[in-house]
Amino acid sequence: MKSLIQSIKEGYSPLKLRNFRIYVSGQAMSMIGTWMQMTAQSWVVWELTHSELKLGIVAMLGFIPFVLLGPWSGVWADILDRRKLLIGTQVSAMILAVIFAVLVQTNSIQLWHVYILSALLGVVNTLDMPAQSAFIGDLSGIQHIRKAVAVNSTLVQISRMLGPALAGWVIAGFGVAPAFWLNALSFVAVIFSLMAISSSQAVHKRTGNHLNEFLDGVRFICSQPRILDLMFLTLVLTFFAFSAVQIMPAVATDVLHGDARVLGNLLGSAGAGALLGSMIIMPLTAKIKKVGLLAAIATIWTGLWFVIFALSRNIYASMLFLFLSNLLAPLIFITTSSVMQASAPANMRARLMSALLMIIFGIQPVASIFIGYSAHKLGSPLAILINGALMIAGTLAILLFRPELRKWEVEEGGRTNKY
Numbered sequence: 403m404k405s406l407i408q409s410i411k412e413g414y415s416p417l418k419l420r421n422f423r424i425y426v427s428g429q430a431m432s433m434i435g436t437w438m439q440m441t442a443q444s445w446v447v448w449e450l451t452h453s454e455l456k457l458g459i460v461a462m463l464g465f466i467p468f469v470l471l472g473p474w475s476g477v478w479a480d481i482l483d484r485r486k487l488l489i490g491t492q493v494s495a496m497i498l499a500v501i502f503a504v505l506v507q508t509n510s511i512q513l514w515h516v517y518i519l520s521a522l523l524g525v526v527n528t529l530d531m532p533a534q535s536a537f538i539g540d541l542s543g544i545q546h547i548r549k550a551v552a553v554n555s556t557l558v559q560i561s562r563m564l565g566p567a568l569a570g571w572v573i574a575g576f577g578v579a580p581a582f583w584l585n586a587l588s589f590v591a592v593i594f595s596l597m598a599i600s601s602s603q604a605v606h607k608r609t610g611n612h613l614n615e616f617l618d619g620v621r622f623i624c625s626q627p628r629i630l631d632l633m634f635l636t637l638v639l640t641f642f643a644f645s646a647v648q649i650m651p652a653v654a655t656d657v658l659h660g661d662a663r664v665l666g667n668l669l670g671s672a673g674a675g676a677l678l679g680s681m682i683i684m685p686l687t688a689k690i691k692k693v694g695l696l697a698a699i700a701t702i703w704t705g706l707w708f709v710i711f712a713l714s715r716n717i718y719a720s721m722l723f724l725f726l727s728n729l730l731a732p733l734i735f736i737t738t739s740s741v742m743q744a745s746a747p748a749n750m751r752a753r754l755m756s757a758l759l760m761i762i763f764g765i766q767p768v769a770s771i772f773i774g775y776s777a778h779k780l781g782s783p784l785a786i787l788i789n790g791a792l793m794i795a796g797t798l799a800i801l802l803f804r805p806e807l808r809k810w811e812v813e814e815g816g817r818t819n820k821y
Contacts, residue, residue, distance in 0.1 A: 414549070414553055414685075415546070415549060416542045416546050416549050416550040416553050417553060419541065419542060420599075421541045421599040421600065422538075422541040422542050422550065422553075424595050424598055424599050425537070425541055425592075425595050425596065425599055426553060426554050426557050427557075427591075427595065428591040428592040428593075428594065428595025428596070429534075429554070429557065429558075429592050429595070430557035430558070430560060430561055431561075431588050431591035431592065432492070432561075432588045432589055432591055432592035433557070433558050433561030433562070433565065433588075434560075434561040434564050434565045434568070434588060435499075435565070435584055435585035435586070435587065435588025435589065436495075436561070436565065436585060436588070437561055437562050437564075437565025437566050437569070437669075437673070438565045438566070438568055438569040438572070438581045438584055438585050438588075439499060439502070439569075439581060439582055439585040440565070440566075441565065441566040441569035441570065441573075441581070441665065441666060441669055442506075442569050442573060442578050442581035442582060442585075443460070443502070443516065443520070444457060444460075444648070444650070444651050444665070445569075445573055445578060445651060445662055445665065446506065446511060446516060446578055447460050447513070447516055447651075448651035448652070448655070449578075450511075450512075450513050450516075451513060453778070454649045454652050454773075454774050454777035454778045454782060454785075455771075455774040455775060455777075455778045456513065456774075457648050457649055457651065457652070457770075457774060458645075458648055458649070458770040458771050458772075458773060458774020458775070458777075459517070459770070459771070459774065460516055460517065460520050460648075461520075461645070461648040461766065461767075461770035461774075462766070462767035462770040462771055463517055463520045463521040463524065463767075464520040464521065464523060464524040464527070464766075465524060465763045465764065465766035465767050465770065466521065466524060466767055467521065467524035467525045467527070467528040468524070468527075468528050468759055468760050468762075468763035468764045468766075469760065469764040469767070471525065471528045471529070472528065472616075472756055472757070472759065472760030472764060473616040473617075473756075473760070474616065475528050475529050475532050475533075475756050476532040476616065476619065476752045476753030476754070476755060476756020476757065476759075477615045477616050477752075477753050477756070478529070478533075479529075479532045479533035479536055479752035479753070479755075479756070480536070480615075480750060480751070480752040480753055484533045484536060484537045484540065484752070485537070485596055485599070485600070487529065487530075487533045488530065488533055488534060488537060488596055489593060489596050489597065490529075491526050491527075491529050491530035491533070492530075492589050492592050492593050492596070493589070493593065494526045495523065495526050495527075495530070495589060496586050496589035496590075496593075498519055498522055498523050498526065499582050499583075499585045499586035499589070500582075500583075500586045501519065502519055502582045503579050503582035503583045503585075503586060506577075506578050506579040506582060507579040507583075527763075528759075528763075531755070531759050532752045532753070532755045532756035532759060533752060535739060535743070535752070535755040535759075536743070536751045536752035536755055538550050538551060538554055539743050539751060541599070547740050547743050547744050548736070548737075548740035548744070551736050551739050551740045551743075552680060552684045552685065552732075552736050552740075555680045555684070555732050555735065555736050556677065556680035556681050556684075556732075558680075560673075560677055561673075562669075562672070562673030562676060562677070563670050563671075563673030563674045563676075563677050564670070564673070565669075565670075565673070566665070566666045566668075566669030566670045566673065567666045567667060567669070567670030567673075568581075568584075568666070569581045569662075569666050570662045570663045570664070570665055570666015570667060570669075570670075571663060571666060572584070573662040573666075574661060574662045574663050615750075615753065616753055616756070616757070618750065618753075619746075619750045619753035619754050619756070619757050620757055622746065622747070622750065622754065623742075623754060623757055626745060627806070628694065628741065628810050629738075629741060629742055629745060631694050631697075631800065631804060631806075631807045631810075632693075632694065632697060632734075632737060632738040632741060632742075633738060633758060633761060634800055635697045635698060635701050635734055635738070635797065635800065636734055636735065636738045636758070636762060637761060637762060637765065638701055638793055638796040638797060638800075639701050639704060639731060639734055639793065640762045640763075640765070640766070640769075641765055641766070641768075641769045642705070642708070642769070642789040642790065642792055642793040642796075643704055643705075643708065643727075643731065643789070643793065644766060644769065645766065645769035645770050645772065645773040645789065646708065646773060646785075646786050646789050647669070647672070648770055648773065648774065649773060649774065649777045649782050649785065649786070650665055650668055650669060651665055652777060652782045653668065653720075653782050653783070653786075654668060656782065657715065657782055657783055658715070658716075658717050658720060660717060664717060667717070667721055668720060668721060668724055671721035671722070671724045671725045672724040672725065672727070672728045673728070674725055674728075675724065675725035675726060675727065675728035675729045675731075676728040676729070676731055676732050678729060679728065679729045679730055679731065679732045679733060680732040680736070683729065683730065683732075683733065684732060684733055684736055687733060692808070692809070692810070693737045693741070694806075694807040694808065694809075694810050695807065695808045695809075696733065696737070697733065697734045697737055697738070698797050698800065698801055698807060698808075699730075700730035700731065700733045700734050701734060701793060701794075701796075701797040702793075702794050702797050702798070703727075703729070703730045704727050704728070704730060704731050704790075704793060705789075705790045705791065705792075705793030705794035705797070706790065706794060707723050707724075707726045707727035707790075708727050708786055708787070708789060708790030708793065709787050709790035709791055709794075710723050711723035711724055711727060711786065711790075712783045712784065712786040712787035712790060713783070713787070738758065739755070739758070742754050742755065742758060743755070773785050773786075773789060776788060
């Protein structure tokens with residue numbers, strides 16, 4: 403028992419660093435608001451259209467900027483001051499939340515408004531996420547990157563659990579607009595946290611044009627088969643699991659016959675599972691060196707519980723199955739991010755994260771339309787079941803064709819060894 407507690411305590415050691423502690427605290431508060439807005443936005447679209455396909459289109463528009471701007475956003479995060487860049491993206495996201503709140507408050511919101519705001523927020527996220535991922539390493543030091551990513555993920559999962567649940571209760575009790583106002587207010591915390599700290603980032607000068615610098619990062623990734631293994635597993639998970647979240651309003655109302663509270667409880671249950679995975683399971687697995695095999699098992703686990711969730715018609719059983727489906731998902735993201743950053747040269751960490759995000763989120767327009775169309779034609783439960791089954795099949799395929807995945811190990815600090 404003592405060793406268990408000690409392992410968990412060691413996993414949170416980056417919180418001893420003042421700058422890191424201040425930043426992730428502000429970020430966690432902001433993320434609660436972000437998840438509230440995501441839930442409220444889905445509910446607005448569902449109330450306007452009652453169309454799973456339209457839910458997919460809104461999600462698609464939010465992901466398209468990752469494809470269009472991905473080759474540049476990571477390079478900018480490497481050559482610009484990441485702290486100042488993050489302040490700019492947070493202010494921009496706050497302005498968009500205020501616009502959304504005003505449109506909903508005045509009953510002026512229309513579907514085309516949501517389309518435009520979703521696309522603009524996608525642009526902001528494309529600039530924000532690579533900088534944010536690399537900034538974690540700036541604050542913690544690369545030697546603590548795996549633990550720091552895990553701590554940040556834990557706080558994000560707390561937000562993911564609380565945000566949708568709060569949104570459901572706010573929408574049911576006070577209407578949709580307050581969810582957007584609260585999100586706008588939450589950005590104040592992270593903006594002040596960024597202004598209160600300093601980072602140890604070494605800003606790198608340009609060595610060529612942006613596209614060539616991005617391609618340098620892509621070539622580095624292609625030279626690292628272990629990173630490619632993890633990226634494939636992350637891609638499988640995000641393509642089939644992330645997209646399923648987009649049609650949860652349809653599941654809440656048409657399958658479980660509930661309201662916004664049920665939607666919030668479903669998404670909150672998923673967040674609770676991811677939170678437990680980040681807080682307890684991730685520290686306990688930190689000493690397991692065969693992280694490739696571990697990530698593959700986690701992906702199969704997630705797909706299996708999505709299949710079971712699709713068969714449920716009971717609210718509480720559905721919440722339990724979503725909780726279990728998200729239990730191991732953080733392990734995949736944390737492992738991929740930490741291995742990439744620990745393996746990367748110091749001057750291309752952000753562009754490597756940009757390439758990862760570009761692949762993960764760039765494929766989401768296809769994933770969103772895929773599940774939106776299949777849910778429209780086949781119904782939400784069958785669409786989710788198909789996604790879960792394909793998640794399992796994709797993972798088994800890489801285990802079959804890449805037997806090295808079962809063998810390679812990660813060293814202390816996140817670097818991979820040769821197999």
